Amino acid sequence: MNENEKKAFEAQLKSFIGRPIGPAMTGRDPVNEPMIRQWCDAMGETNPAHLDAAKAKGTVHGEIKAPPTMLQAWVMEGWAMHEGYDEPKNEQHRLHKFLADHGYTGVLGTNTEENYTRYLRLGEKVTAETVIAEISDEKATGRGIGYFITTRTKFWNEQGEELGSMSFRVLRYKPPAEAAAAAGGSQGKDAKGAAVAAKPTRIKPPMGQDNGWWWEKVAKENVLPIQRCADCGKLRHPPRPMCDACGSQKFDSIAASGRGKVHTFTVIHYPQFPGYDYPIVSIIVDLEEGERMASTLVECKPEAVQIGMPVELLIHQDEDGFKIPFFRPAKRG
Amino acid sequence: MTKTFKASELTVGQELPPLDLKTTATLVAGGAMASRDYTPVHHDRDAAVAQGLPDMFMNILTTQGLCSRYVTDWAGIDAIVTRVRTKLGGPNMPGDVLKLRGKVVARADRSVDVEVSGNNAWGNHVTATFTLTLPA
Ligand SMILES: [Zn+2]
Numbered sequence: 001m002n003e004n005e006k007k008a009f010e011a012q013l014k015s016f017i018g019r020p021i022g023p024a025m026t027g028r029d030p031v032n033e034p035m036i037r038q039w040c041d042a043m044g045e046t047n048p049a050h051l052d053a054a055k056a057k058g059t060v061h062g063e064i065k066a067p068p069t070m071l072q073a074w075v076m077e078g079w080a081m082h083e084g085y086d087e088p089k090n091e092q093h094r095l096h097k098f099l100a101d102h103g104y105t106g107v108l109g110t111n112t113e114e115n116y117t118r119y120l121r122l123g124e125k126v127t128a129e130t131v132i133a134e135i136s137d138e139k140a141t142g143r144g145i146g147y148f149i150t151t152r153t154k155f156w157n158e159q160g161e162e163l164g165s166m167s168f169r170v171l172r173y174k175p176p177a178e179a180a181a182a183a184g185g186s187q188g189k190d191a192k193g194a195a196v197a198a199k200p201t202r203i204k205p206p207m208g209q210d211n212g213w214w215w216e217k218v219a220k221e222n223v224l225p226i227q228r229c230a231d232c233g234k235l236r237h238p239p240r241p242m243c244d245a246c247g248s249q250k251f252d253s254i255a256a257s258g259r260g261k262v263h264t265f266t267v268i269h270y271p272q273f274p275g276y277d278y279p280i281v282s283i284i285v286d287l288e289e290g291e292r293m294a295s296t297l298v299e300c301k302p303e304a305v306q307i308g309m310p311v312e313l314l315i316h317q318d319e320d321g322f323k324i325p326f327f328r329p330a331k332r333g
Numbered sequence: 334m335t336k337t338f339k340a341s342e343l344t345v346g347q348e349l350p351p352l353d354l355k356t357t358a359t360l361v362a363g364g365a366m367a368s369r370d371y372t373p374v375h376h377d378r379d380a381a382v383a384q385g386l387p388d389m390f391m392n393i394l395t396t397q398g399l400c401s402r403y404v405t406d407w408a409g410i411d412a413i414v415t416r417v418r419t420k421l422g423g424p425n426m427p428g429d430v431l432k433l434r435g436k437v438v439a440r441a442d443r444s445v446d447v448e449v450s451g452n453n454a455w456g457n458h459v460t461a462t463f464t465l466t467l468p469a
Binding site for chain 1: 360420452
């Protein structure tokens, strides 16, 4: 697009602002117990306010009320939605198609806000109207350049009484060709041969000439190896090429007993990387053999960890098979 | 359910008991049907794979429904949800364990804000802030 084309494109884009996506939609069924029960089953919802008229009576709710987050469900189209959105059926679909036709093929829901004026009563008929409320200027995002589109929906009942409102923000973006190629590189194939994204896992340590053997021993022998100088017998950790006592580069290793004490610790809450369980209790362990190492304490609440507490080794295995020595509180006995 | 908290009984920073939810195809599809959301990617694995996704994935309404019951199970029967603000993250799919964690992030006379995070092995799936009205 040259500058003039871009101006025309943006003018056409912004002309969608303020348009209702279509006529107001009234739900097919009034608020009813069977749909509430089905919702509660799926959500594991046992709140008697939604399920038990006798119990609901003695509460602030007074009678059975629909779960609040069900609000939008009362006006969902249901079965008709399975046909997809290839053919623009309303202004929202037209807007999305317009952007897709100009290369903004990616779509990502980013935010919602729902306000519940009150909980819905049995028998109420819900109507909703949605307006394209905002379209941002072009933004550079982590996904690529694109536009944020905000729709606002108002809900009311058959008496015109307001029930709540909802806003929904999506990013419509141009997936960068580079990013697509890079993503392709990290994808696997599923049983049917389709490309699937790889699940994020723990970031693997660099394994070089000096320390590769150490990780290999952990994986194959399920031990915590400690490097030992083959000439003077001094232990050293983490692995490195030369003995600091005698200068020898010859080494072997012993398997640590696995007993140690917490020298110090910190609890990591943020930043949270995919592939890890948070919070992480990160510890420095004084091994019984005298060496000190960094590890993770598991099977222990962050508030229970103490300096000096006895810990014992376990070889943790990730879902992808990667093994790493961790510690847990020592079992006293 | 337990008795309902009063706002004055709660403190900012207070945490909710954690809840780990195993996500199954049944939960994803069942949640989609219960919310009358028949968009194929929420119940049909082949449709999701055709769109380049690894599997069918949970719709927003189900995520919100699960978070809502997590919060009100803790807050009690007389708690009323008046607002939910949601930041959407990565997908939640069959096989994922959705780890729900919550804490009180704001408090007024008769209301509190509870922030719920839902993480799985892919990272953050949802962060939802619930505003509750509680008994005086
Ligand atoms: Zn030596």
